[in-house]
Amino acid sequence: MHDRLSRRSFIALSALGLGGFFALWALLAASALVPKLFLPSPVAVAERFAELTQQPFVGYTLQQHLLSSFGRFGAGFALAALIGVPLGLAMGWFRWLDGVVSPLFDALRFVAPIAWVPFAALWFGTGIGGPILIIFSGAFPPCVINAYRGAKYVEPRFVEAAQTLGASHWRMITEVLLPASVPSIVAGLRISAGLGWQSLVGAELIVASSGVGYLMVKGQSNISTATVMSGMVAIGIVGFAIDLLLRSLEARIHRKRGR
Amino acid sequence: MKTVGKALIGVLTGAAFGAQAQVAEIKVSYQPALYWALPFHVASEKGWWAEVGLKPVFSTFPAGVPQIAASASKSWDVGGTGSVPAVLGAVRYNLLTVGLTNDESVGNALLATGAKAAGFMNNPQSIRGQTIVLTANSTGDYAVQSCLAKWGLKKSDVTIKSMGQAEIISAMSSNNADLGGLWAPNIYTMEEKAGAKVICSGKDAGAIVPGALVVRADYAKEQPQNVAKFLAVYLRAWKWMSTHRAESVAMMKKFYEVGGVTISEASMNKEFDTRPVYDLAGQLKVMNRSGAGSDVDKWMTQIGEFMKAAGTMPEVPQASRYITDDFLKMVERDPKLKAFANQSN
Amino acid sequence: MTAGADRRFRLAIGTATVLALAAIWGVGSAGQWIAPIYFPPPGEVWTAFVQVAVQGYADGMLHQHFLHSCLLVLYGFVAAVAVGVPLGMLMGWSRRAEAILNPAFLLLRPIPPLAWIPLAIVWLGLGDAAKVLVIWFAAFVPSVINSYAGVRSIEPHLLEAARSLGIPRAMLLREVLFPGALPLVFTGLRLSLQACWTTLVAGELIGAITGLGHLLYQGGLDIYPAMILVGMVAVALAGGLMTALLTLLEARAMPWRGR
Numbered sequence: 001m002h003d004r005l006s007r008r009s010f011i012a013l014s015a016l017g018l019g020g021f022f023a024l025w026a027l028l029a030a031s032a033l034v035p036k037l038f039l040p041s042p043v044a045v046a047e048r049f050a051e052l053t054q055q056p057f058v059g060y061t062l063q064q065h066l067l068s069s070f071g072r073f074g075a076g077f078a079l080a081a082l083i084g085v086p087l088g089l090a091m092g093w094f095r096w097l098d099g100v101v102s103p104l105f106d107a108l109r110f111v112a113p114i115a116w117v118p119f120a121a122l123w124f125g126t127g128i129g130g131p132i133l134i135i136f137s138g139a140f141p142p143c144v145i146n147a148y149r150g151a152k153y154v155e156p157r158f159v160e161a162a163q164t165l166g167a168s169h170w171r172m173i174t175e176v177l178l179p180a181s182v183p184s185i186v187a188g189l190r191i192s193a194g195l196g197w198q199s200l201v202g203a204e205l206i207v208a209s210s211g212v213g214y215l216m217v218k219g220q221s222n223i224s225t226a227t228v229m230s231g232m233v234a235i236g237i238v239g240f241a242i243d244l245l246l247r248s249l250e251a252r253i254h255r256k257r258g259r
Numbered sequence: 260m261k262t263v264g265k266a267l268i269g270v271l272t273g274a275a276f277g278a279q280a281q282v283a284e285i286k287v288s289y290q291p292a293l294y295w296a297l298p299f300h301v302a303s304e305k306g307w308w309a310e311v312g313l314k315p316v317f318s319t320f321p322a323g324v325p326q327i328a329a330s331a332s333k334s335w336d337v338g339g340t341g342s343v344p345a346v347l348g349a350v351r352y353n354l355l356t357v358g359l360t361n362d363e364s365v366g367n368a369l370l371a372t373g374a375k376a377a378g379f380m381n382n383p384q385s386i387r388g389q390t391i392v393l394t395a396n397s398t399g400d401y402a403v404q405s406c407l408a409k410w411g412l413k414k415s416d417v418t419i420k421s422m423g424q425a426e427i428i429s430a431m432s433s434n435n436a437d438l439g440g441l442w443a444p445n446i447y448t449m450e451e452k453a454g455a456k457v458i459c460s461g462k463d464a465g466a467i468v469p470g471a472l473v474v475r476a477d478y479a480k481e482q483p484q485n486v487a488k489f490l491a492v493y494l495r496a497w498k499w500m501s502t503h504r505a506e507s508v509a510m511m512k513k514f515y516e517v518g519g520v521t522i523s524e525a526s527m528n529k530e531f532d533t534r535p536v537y538d539l540a541g542q543l544k545v546m547n548r549s550g551a552g553s554d555v556d557k558w559m560t561q562i563g564e565f566m567k568a569a570g571t572m573p574e575v576p577q578a579s580r581y582i583t584d585d586f587l588k589m590v591e592r593d594p595k596l597k598a599f600a601n602q603s604n
Numbered sequence: 605m606t607a608g609a610d611r612r613f614r615l616a617i618g619t620a621t622v623l624a625l626a627a628i629w630g631v632g633s634a635g636q637w638i639a640p641i642y643f644p645p646p647g648e649v650w651t652a653f654v655q656v657a658v659q660g661y662a663d664g665m666l667h668q669h670f671l672h673s674c675l676l677v678l679y680g681f682v683a684a685v686a687v688g689v690p691l692g693m694l695m696g697w698s699r700r701a702e703a704i705l706n707p708a709f710l711l712l713r714p715i716p717p718l719a720w721i722p723l724a725i726v727w728l729g730l731g732d733a734a735k736v737l738v739i740w741f742a743a744f745v746p747s748v749i750n751s752y753a754g755v756r757s758i759e760p761h762l763l764e765a766a767r768s769l770g771i772p773r774a775m776l777l778r779e780v781l782f783p784g785a786l787p788l789v790f791t792g793l794r795l796s797l798q799a800c801w802t803t804l805v806a807g808e809l810i811g812a813i814t815g816l817g818h819l820l821y822q823g824g825l826d827i828y829p830a831m832i833l834v835g836m837v838a839v840a841l842a843g844g845l846m847t848a849l850l851t852l853l854e855a856r857a858m859p860w861r862g863r
Binding site (some may be wrong): 225 | 606613616617618620621622625641642653699700703704705706707708710711712713714715716717718719720722723726727728798801802803804805806823824826829835836837839840842843844
């Protein structure tokens with residue numbers, strides 16, 4: 001915005017920045033400043049990463065670990081969206097519900113998803129319910145908050161118009177509030193997916209016997225920092241991909257609405 | 260609780276093999292890549308579960324505490340775990356200890372980083388004021404506390420930091436901690452890959468650290484015959500391993516690898532050499548209560564006292580409330596099951 | 605309805621909800637409908653609270669855990685904000701800076717703060733520094749993103765107008781850029797603070813001696829659900845308290861936005 005830059009020089013500078021990042025990393029790894037055992041070079045990590053996709057580690061290949069993480073994530077995220085969005089919309093419409101839910105919600109927001117780990121173990125044991133609860137507790141708040149805000153700030157004109165036409169509560173929520181809050185809801189889903197994905201890894205770092213988080217713990221107990229960092233890379237790539245997917249959805253919705 | 264098995268034994272003796280036609284599902288829990296969990300793997304490879312009419316469904320846990328917690332939701336029926344979690348499970352969820360996995364007194368130890376080990380060993384008093392990293396409420400914790408007691412050190416003489424085994428390995432290998440409580444095979448990982456040394460094991464401190472075979476009380480009441488069969492399969496696997504070392508090591512290698520542990524063959528052999536296991540007769544002997552309580556009662560009560568001192572539980576649970584040899588006796592009394600358990604091929 | 609009446613309405617309904625839930629909890633536990641092994645009864649939670657507040661638990665009294673955690677969060681938060689806000693603003697201000705820095709930021713961003721734990725231990729040891737690093741990562745990302753968005757949200761006309769008037773750079777920054785970006789910067793700070801608290805629990809898995817995360821961890825190890833609940837409530841309170849302080853600060857920093 002400020003200093004205008006051609007597309008070409010923007011890309012060149014980006015490449016420069018990226019190259020600088022890896023160069024700095026490689027330099028640090030090559031220097032005696034940090035022992036190699038604890039900061040492997042980018043090349044070593046890339047090699048280990050490739051190896052993990054070929055040979056199973058702790059029972060599975062990297063792809064299989066990712067798949068099992070992703071399954072947990074999908075279930076928890078879907079549940080958060082399915083409960084959170086309708087709840088948020090309803091809270092935006094029914095003031096009493098807002099009053100009932102808000103205080104509980106505000107209190108629970110600060111409790112870390114992984115603080116639920118002991119309860120998840122007690123309530124669900126080895127079942128899939130445990131990880132789902134933890135992901136859910138990470139992904140739920142943004143779903144609710146954004147749906148609520150979306151519904152709350154719908155143009156009062158529309159609401160009034162619908163009211164004079166005698167719309168029922170149900171139609172009011174589904175036909176007036178919901179369409180108007182779609183951009184806000186999608187933005188919420190994006191945040192929610194990011195937080196859910198992060199919580200999952202937290203849960204897997206502590207209790208699980210598969211998944212990328214588990215792979216990292218095992219890499220750690222084998223004093224293999226390259227394995228740990230490969231896990232981080234994999235987590236980063238998937239997290240990035242999820243965000244990209246939702247972002248393109250967001251862009252599409254905005255385009256459709258002619259913004 | 261004490262009459263759980265007794266009432267049922269009369270009904271079921273001799274019936275254990277009767278229902279072999281139908282296969283009973285049994286949920287078995289353990290911790291991956293541990294020595295005492297190897298028999299589960301061996302029995303599966305050999306098809307021994309099916310021979311007694313059991314179909315195991317396995318679940319694994321990174322440590323004893325989450326394993327115990329999962330028993331609350333009936334996620335598993337039987338399993339192996341450390342003696343410390345077994346006592347915790349007895350107090351919290353009525354878990355019964357029905358046998359021993361092994362004597363892991365050597366497999367739980369206090370380690371020091373290579374550079375500092377000799378100094379600490381020559382002068383244990385220099386440990387005063389140091390920081391020790393360990394996993395609280397574990398057999399490793401118990402071994403470390405026993406070592407401190409042997410040197411006349413109190414818990415308040417050192418700083419204890421509790422964390423998972425993986426974190427301990429990270430901290431010690433990067434020289435961010437000098438002293439750590441670990442259990443095998445993590446001990447071997449530290450020795451081989453980071454040059455750490457054992458400065459005192461549970462055995463050195465004169466403590467017996469057993470591993471426990473545990474059962475949910477409800478399950479024991481409902482399916483006592485399955486518990487007995489489970490024990491028989493477990494015992495047979497050890498019996499077989501005692502006469503097939505080379506094959507056992509090969510299986511251990513595969514089992515450990517799947518559990519994410521890669522240690523040398525020498526260390527694997529060390530596991531076999533330093534951790535005594537019990538066959539049926541041996542189990543019955545250490546659990547025999549005639550006279551002044553059994554050996555197992557004594558060992559577990561000592562662990563209970565350690566946990567009481569740590570503030571984990573207000574009272575030491577009474578051994579007879581949760582330790583029972585009823586199911587081992589069921590195996591003993593059933594000729595077919597007994598022969599099965601003692602088979603070495 | 606006036607704002608005051610609305611607030612009273614919400615307060616009344618909120619209080620009623622909390623009381624109703626407490627009643628369900630109490631009656632449910634007394635009547636054994638809520639199994640004590642799955643969820644602790646009120647009596648046990650009170651005992652746990654008294655135990656940690658008076659005798660201490662997990663090597664410290666409740667107020668020690670509380671203070672230590674607040675301090676850790678404060679360190680991590682301040683450090684993250686001190687780096688993140690200027691960086692985000694710089695990226696929003698200069699296309700060149702954005703081109704260079706953004707790729708590396710995009711790479712690091714999707715990695716969950718918890719995934720840094722193994723590396724934090726080997727790099728920084730078991731002291732507070734490692735915990736602060738983990739918290740730092742959690743707070744860093746939202747403060748960068750929102751500061752960036754804050755600068756970008758300033759009307760371009762405003763900047764152009766200011767520039768065409770020949771206003772010196774320093775003044776432009778002080779009079780236009782900072783005030784314009786501030787609302788979104790504060791949104792970012794709130795998110796950062798929340799992320800700090802939800803990450804703290806995990807950060808204190810790194811061999812903490814005192815701290816609420818350590819309290820939760822020890823409660824988990826002892827399978828002591830009542831104590832875990834006390835810890836969760838304490839975390840929620842501490843998080844709420846710090847957010848309230850931030851709100852005060854926000855009102856001070858942006859008096860023109862007073863309602």
